[in-house]
Amino acid sequence: MENEFLIFDYIDGKLSPQQEEAFFNLLSQNEELRTEFKQQLALKTAFTKDLHTFVPSPETTMSLFSKMGIGAGVGAATSTLVNTSPSLFSKIVTFIGSTAFKSVAVTLLTAGITFFGLLKYEVIEWYDEEGNTTKNLTVNKVNETPKPQEINANNNLNGGVSSDDQEQQIKIVEKIVDRNKFIFTFDTLKLSGNEKIKAIEFFNSLKNENTQSDIVENNLIEIDNASINPLKPNFSFNPNFSINNERYNSPILNLSNFNIDLPISVEYTNALQKSMLSNNNDININRDYSGLLNSRISLFYNHNSQFQFGVEYRSEDFFQEFNIIDGSGRLLTYYQQPEFNLVSGVFRYLPNFSKFNISFLEFEPFVLASYGADLSGGGIVARAGAGLNCYVSDNVYVQALYDYSNLNFKQGDMNYNSRKTGLNLGIGWNFNK
Amino acid sequence: MQKDFSKYSDADLALIISEKGIHAEKAFMEVYKRYSTGINAYCTKILNDRITAEDIFQETFIKFYESVNPKVNTNIAGFLVTIARNLCLNHKRNRKQKVDITEMEFLSYDVQNYENVQMLEFVNTAVDLLDDEYKEALILREYNNMEYDEIAQVLNITAINAKTRVCRAKKKVKELLKPYLKEITN
Numbered sequence: 001m002e003n004e005f006l007i008f009d010y011i012d013g014k015l016s017p018q019q020e021e022a023f024f025n026l027l028s029q030n031e032e033l034r035t036e037f038k039q040q041l042a043l044k045t046a047f048t049k050d051l052h053t054f055v056p057s058p059e060t061t062m063s064l065f066s067k068m069g070i071g072a073g074v075g076a077a078t079s080t081l082v083n084t085s086p087s088l089f090s091k092i093v094t095f096i097g098s099t100a101f102k103s104v105a106v107t108l109l110t111a112g113i114t115f116f117g118l119l120k121y122e123v124i125e126w127y128d129e130e131g132n133t134t135k136n137l138t139v140n141k142v143n144e145t146p147k148p149q150e151i152n153a154n155n156n157l158n159g160g161v162s163s164d165d166q167e168q169q170i171k172i173v174e175k176i177v178d179r180n181k182f183i184f185t186f187d188t189l190k191l192s193g194n195e196k197i198k199a200i201e202f203f204n205s206l207k208n209e210n211t212q213s214d215i216v217e218n219n220l221i222e223i224d225n226a227s228i229n230p231l232k233p234n235f236s237f238n239p240n241f242s243i244n245n246e247r248y249n250s251p252i253l254n255l256s257n258f259n260i261d262l263p264i265s266v267e268y269t270n271a272l273q274k275s276m277l278s279n280n281n282d283i284n285i286n287r288d289y290s291g292l293l294n295s296r297i298s299l300f301y302n303h304n305s306q307f308q309f310g311v312e313y314r315s316e317d318f319f320q321e322f323n324i325i326d327g328s329g330r331l332l333t334y335y336q337q338p339e340f341n342l343v344s345g346v347f348r349y350l351p352n353f354s355k356f357n358i359s360f361l362e363f364e365p366f367v368l369a370s371y372g373a374d375l376s377g378g379g380i381v382a383r384a385g386a387g388l389n390c391y392v393s394d395n396v397y398v399q400a401l402y403d404y405s406n407l408n409f410k411q412g413d414m415n416y417n418s419r420k421t422g423l424n425l426g427i428g429w430n431f432n433k
Numbered sequence: 434m435q436k437d438f439s440k441y442s443d444a445d446l447a448l449i450i451s452e453k454g455i456h457a458e459k460a461f462m463e464v465y466k467r468y469s470t471g472i473n474a475y476c477t478k479i480l481n482d483r484i485t486a487e488d489i490f491q492e493t494f495i496k497f498y499e500s501v502n503p504k505v506n507t508n509i510a511g512f513l514v515t516i517a518r519n520l521c522l523n524h525k526r527n528r529k530q531k532v533d534i535t536e537m538e539f540l541s542y543d544v545q546n547y548e549n550v551q552m553l554e555f556v557n558t559a560v561d562l563l564d565d566e567y568k569e570a571l572i573l574r575e576y577n578n579m580e581y582d583e584i585a586q587v588l589n590i591t592a593i594n595a596k597t598r599v600c601r602a603k604k605k606v607k608e609l610l611k612p613y614l615k616e617i618t619n
Contacts, residue, residue: 004600039607039614046556046610047575053553054474054576056490061469064491068498070458323462 003033007040058324062412065323262431265300265308269399269426276319276337277419293317293339296424298346302432308348312370315341318379318418322411340407342381344372350389362391368403379409379418389428397428438463443510448503461498468510469494471577472517478572479521481561489524493517511583514573518587552613559609563602570595571602 003026009015010023027034056064271294293315300310319337348368355364370383385403392398400423407418438446438460449460472493476486493516497509506512560568566588573584574595584595607614 004604005596008596008600008603040603042614043556043603043607043610044575046552050553050556050560051470051474051576053557054470054477056469056473060473060487060491061465064465064494067491068461068495070461 003030003036004040007033007037010037011040011044058412062414066413263302264432265298265302265310265428265430267296267298267300267399267426267428269296269298269401269424270294271296271316272423272425274420274422277421294422296426298428300346300348302430306350306352308346308350310346310348312344312346312372313342314344315339316405318405318407318420320407320409320416320418322409322414322416324411334411338378340378340381341375342372343375344370344381344383346370364389364391364397368401379407381405381407387424391430395430397430399426399428400424401426439466443467444503444507447501447506447509450498450501451503461494464497464509464513465494468513468577471510472513474576475514475517475572476521478557478560478576479518479565479569480524485524489517489520492520496520508583508586510577510579511587514577514579514587518569555610555613556606559606560602562609563605567598567602567605570598571606574599 006015006019006023006026010020015023027037274294294317296312296314296316298310298312300308302308317337317339320335322334324332324334346368347370348366350364350366355362357363365386365388367386368384371381373380383403383405385401387399387401387403389397389399402421402423404421405419409416409418436456436459438449438456441449441460441463443464446460446464450457450464469490473486473490476490476493477483480486480489493513496516497513501509501512560571563571569588570584573579573587574581579587581595581599582592584590584599585592588595588598590598
């Protein structure tokens with residue numbers, strides 16, 4: 001037994017140098033001890049090998065962690081480790097960095113292409129205003145030279161038609177500015193939808209306010225049935241142009257003539273800046289992003305001026321951290337930042353009370369929420385955000401959107417979360433504004 | 434910076450886990466990484482039933498996570514083994530352990546290569562055939578890498594007694610595997 005203890009102690013590394021020397025002397029002199037020593041070594045090796053067969057299976061480990069609620073919380077725990085904020089200089093450098101620069105470039109390029117597309121097909125119409133008086137009501141008489149009529153916009157067209165005009169039959173109404181300063185140009189494009197309704201309301205108001213109601217109504221019917229080339233430009237320029245503070249009186253573009261009148265809006269935005277909330281400070285994943293990564297295309301149904309429902313497609317990346325138990329039972333933590341192709345349902349609320357105008361620009365703050373999934377099954381994403389649409393013309397707006405995204409994904413049986421926030425800039429087109 | 438828990442001592446990990454703060458889960462994962470294999474081996478060999486052993490194994494770590502007290506449980510390995518041991522004993526109270534001696538028959542098969550996987554099965558079976566008191570001491574020593582005084586603490590015996598038990602267990606296993614060990618040593 002004493003010799004066996006000696007062997008055990010040697011194998012366990014418990015012998016002092018002197019004891020080891022004595023042990024080796026004993027081994028050299030004792031054949032039986034040498035055999036015993038070899039067998040103990042073999043046994044030790046066998047135990048060690050046998051131990052490796054007891055590495056818990058990945059399923060066992062995952063099952064245990066699931067029971068304990070560990071795993072989904074790992075990402076959250078690591079995200080809280082992000083506690084140092086970059087300096088202003090590094091932020092500026094980051095902004096000028098390739099990803100942000102590409103994003104801005106793509107946004108501007110897209111905006112440019114869109115505007116060029118609009119200019120190609122749209123009728124640009126300038127109009128003027130002097131103080132609060134608009135000179136845009138032009139009533140043409142049958143076989144007569146058009147005779148401009150001045151109407152005070154604040155006076156509800158009272159006195160808009162002279163007594164001489166009342167005696168003449170109105171044939172064509174070229175251009176009408178109603179009391180809300182909606183512009184209807186009947187001689188170039190057909191009216192439909194809201195503009196037509198507005199026009200009818202306007203003519204009805206004329207009906208109530210002057211004696212030529214029958215003639216006006218006939219004119220409307222005649223105009224509506226007229227053969228009109230919708231692509232014929234109707235350029236007019238008044239050198240007395242001045243900025244109109246009223247809605248839709250954009251000095252840049254008046255696209256009301258191009259009225260598809262579908263209750264939809266389309267948008268394209270590109271992520272200008274994003275912050276991966278789940279990203280550890282000591283883990284940097286640098287990828288050569290293409291310019292179109294982190295872009296968004298949305299299509300909305302305009303239920304009314306305040307509520308929109310739609311779908312959006314996003315190509316974007318999420319930082320992911322998750323754990324996997326490998327075949328030998330080791331717990332491995334993976335860090336990756338793959339690209340996702342997400343389709344979501346979106347709800348947007350643009351409260352009327354928050355809308356405001358600055359000069360000719362109309363601003364529409366909004367909040368939105370969306371819920372969707374990756375097309376290739378990469379996970380479920382929920383989003384919330386707030387933003388601002390700025391109409392630069394009747395239908396076209398630029399948009400800034402800041403949103404928070406949460407991606408829920410699975411690895412094995414475990415649920416994980418990736419979160420990020422980001423600023424998106426882009427352009428949109430509301431067809432029936 | 435992300436903390437590297439692999440550099441933390443058992444006592445530090447126990448403290449972090451007991452606080453149940455934001456790092457508790459990662460600290461627990463480090464403990465799991467260090468001791469899961471040994472605990473799994475202990476449960477499996479003591480119970481001779483992998484399925485039941487898996488349940489006990491999981492329950493051990495759950496109980497550990499819930500109840501670890503850094504002031505009392507400075508030796509995590511010992512605490513884990515104690516939990517596993519108590520759970521195994523509770524389970525065994527309701528089950529009469531039965532080891533069929535005929536299992537050793539396959540030891541007479543001609544196995545030339547020690548490296549053969551079958552050899553591991555022989556070792557496993559030989560350990561299973563030990564009396565509980567020796568088996569337990571051997572498992573704690575060889576599979577959980579515990580010191581004799583730690584084994585003594587878990588089994589509530591003296592360190593010398595623990596060492597003697599381990600030695601006798603090895604001797605018994607060696608006898609059972611004698612034909613194969615001879616092959617190796619020759």
